Amino acid sequence: MDDPFINDEHVKFLKIADDQQIAYLKEETRRINELLKAWFAEIGLKLIDFKLEFGFDKDGKIILADEFSPDNCRLWDADGNHMDKDVFRRGLGRINRCLRGCLGKVAGVEITTMSSFGNIARAEIKE
Numbered sequence: 001m002d003d004p005f006i007n008d009e010h011v012k013f014l015k016i017a018d019d020q021q022i023a024y025l026k027e028e029t030r031r032i033n034e035l036l037k038a039w040f041a042e043i044g045l046k047l048i049d050f051k052l053e054f055g056f057d058k059d060g061k062i063i064l065a066d067e068f069s070p071d072n073c074r075l076w077d078a079d080g081n082h083m084d085k086d087v088f089r090r091g092l093g094r095i096n097r098c099l100r101g102c103l104g105k106v107a108g109v110e111i112t113t114m115s116s117f118g119n120i121a122r123a124e125i126k127e
Contacts, residue, residue, distance in 0.1 A: 017062075024062060025054055036068075040075065043105045045083060048074035077105075 011017050017025065029052055040047045050073035055065035066072065075083040082092055083105075 021062060028054075028062075028064075032064075044078050045105055046076045046078075048076055050074070 008022055011022060012019070032052065033047075033050075036050070037047045050068065051066075052064060052068075053066035054062055057063050070084040073084060074086060077083055082090075086092065
């Protein structure tokens with residue numbers, strides 16, 4: 001089902017969260033959005049959209065329960081080029097080159113080569 005849309009009424013009907021918790025989730029999501037937009041702008045990327053997953057810890061406290069990566073957001077560079085998984089999905093170019101550029105911007109370095117095997121990734125940084 002990928003990431004199905006769910007609204008406040010669904011959340012309450014399924015007893016996932018109450019009104020107060022929903023309000024907190026929205027407030028935190030907006031706060032995170034502003035922080036991420038500003039940070040990405042500083043390194044020359046535009047945050048188009050993203051997905052966050054929240055959950056509850058053993059004490060019932062709401063926690064952010066997912067990583068943030070180019071796999072769960074859309075990023076564009078200053079020229080409007082996609083720097084995320086849409087490059088692969090939509091056939092817009094080479095995903096490795098795109099992710100190398102994105103990683104380089106985030107790390108503040110130029111990545112000359114990048115390779116991966118399974119869950120292991122290696123990047124060479126230009127000195």
